[in-house]
Amino acid sequence: MTTSHPLADGHAQILLVGEVAYLVPTIRPDMPPRLRRLLRLRLEATLKGRCSRCSATATAGTPLAPRLGELLIEHEGWCPVADGAVAPLLARYWSRRPRRTTGDDPG
């Protein structure tokens, strides 16, 4: 079972998959189609543990606490979902949105 819990600023959500929680960017319907597609590919890589584009695999990062750790996926530089490709698109999207107000639907 998967449930989604948006964070207060709407930029990210906690995705609960069974007993595992993932902190992932929110994918909003008003995002540009390319950004939505790239975020879905990143989410798929996170959940499957392997990127369908560059074949990078997930590794465990430094544990943050007992039973709380980081999942790292080091995409190849050319990968369309690498941080360097997606982060600027995300930053541009959020910079053009008005500040979230109470009651705004985070998507």
Ligand SMILES: [Zn+2]
């Ligand atoms: Zn990749």
